[in-house]
Amino acid sequence: MSGATGHALALQGIAKRYGGFTAVEGVDLAVERGEFLTLLGPSGSGKTTLLMIIAGFVEPSTGSVTLDGRDITALPPERREFGMVFQGYALFxxxxxxENVAFPLRVRRLGRAEQQAKVRAALDLVQLSAFADRRPAQLSGGQQQRVALARALVFDPLLLLLDEPLSALDKKLRAELQEELKALHRRIGRTFVNVTHDQEEALSLSDRIAILNRGRVVQQGRPSELYENPRTRFVADFLGKSNFLRGVGEGGGVVRAGGTRLRVATAPAGPVLLSLRPEKIALLPEGAEAENSVSGRIAGWSYLGAGFSLTVETAELGELRVALPSWGAALAPAEGLPVRLGWSAVAAVPVEDDQARAA
Incomplete structure (x- = not known):
């Protein structure tokens, strides 16, 4: 591979309408050189439509697509020089x-010697040199995915577009391929645009994530920014799990919720919705204090290997989900067991109640 640096992509005012149905509306998005950007959202959110617009397979109703400042909106897919990896691999x-990896080079009429050299380099990159003479049916799902990656990279594409590339793999293999894909991105320095509905995959792979809902980008930023500081209930609920606490901001970092006063880092005056991640809640030992605490009983629990997932019923705040590491756990969970829960003032963050507004 040439090791060329990535290219910058920009979408401005992108919309796509099919008759009376709007698939994408008002999307402005910039992808930096060499960045790994993930378009994340539920089914029907518009993420795949947006990727197809970038690839040139779908023409936007309005808006423009530029690459390094050059307008490519009207450029057909074959002239964009973008590599693409499809969900189903699409191997011959x-x-x-x-031969599969060489196909893009044959289409471009490269000489035989140059083709062979590029194919060898691409297969080395994905660690499949020993499988060059096998057919796709003789490969595992993970190996087929690597072949699809090699084929997409062999002609030195300006961008690499990935349409749910790992969704067909089992959980363990998907995790392994995530690590390989991230390492591959670091090695070659290209700009990657990935589409997925898998939150863990997006958090693991991406330099930046754009979260879509109902055809719009509702929030974008680094994975840690989105997870720790979601702007809306949708983002907090879609990107991981969260407890939602309704209350009234009283000023001075105090929210009254369910008959109890909660200390928070910040909250507006008046009605407020707080997002509190399950892993930010601790079980308090006897006599321990916390900035916020409530008492309750375990209503249900699950063992997940690395941790426990608890459902705790409280009089003040209703049901709270709590995530605890299983190693060195202070207690053995049991239904009906009384517990005290505690969390810091910075653990709960105010979010916009966009679901109530949409209703």
Missing amino acids: PHMTVA
Whole structure:
């Protein structure tokens, strides 16, 4: 591979309408050189439509797509020089691995010697050199995915577009491929645009995430920014799990919720909705204090290997979900067991109640 640096992509005012249905509306998005950007959202959020607009397979109703400042909105897909990895791999079953990877080079009429050199380099990159003469049916799902990656990279594309590339794999293999894909991105320095509905995949892979809902980008930023400081209930609920506490901001970092006063880092005066992640709640030992605490009983629990997931019923705040590490746990969970929960003032963050507004 050439090791060329990535290219900058910009979407401005992108919309796509099919008759009376709007798939994408008012999207402004900039992808920096060499960045790994993920478009994340539920089914029907518009993320795949947006990727197809970037690829050139779908023409936007309004707006523009630029690459390094050059307008490519009207450029057909074959002239954009973007690599693409599809969800189902789209490998040719009658061709060998080497022939599949060489296909984009044959289309571009490269000489045989140059083709062979580029194919070798691409297969080395994805650690499949020993499988060059096999056919796709002789490969595992993970190996087929690597072939699809090699084929997308072999012609030195300006961008690499990934349409749910890991969704067909089992959980363990998907986690392994995530690590390989992240390492591959670091090695080659290209600009990657990825589409997924898998929150863990987005958090693990991305330099930045754009979260879509109902055809719009509702929030974008680094994974840690989105997880720790979601702006809306939708983002907090979609990107991980969260407890939502309704209350009234009284000023001075105090919110009254369910008959109890909660200390918070910040909250507006008046009605407020707080997002509190389950892993930010601790079980308090006897006599321990916390900035916020409530008592309750375990209504249900699950063992997840690395941790426990508890449902705790409280008189003040209703049901709270709590995530605890299983190693060195202070107690053995049991239904009906009384517990005290505590969390810091910075653990709960105010979010916009966009679901109530949409209703």
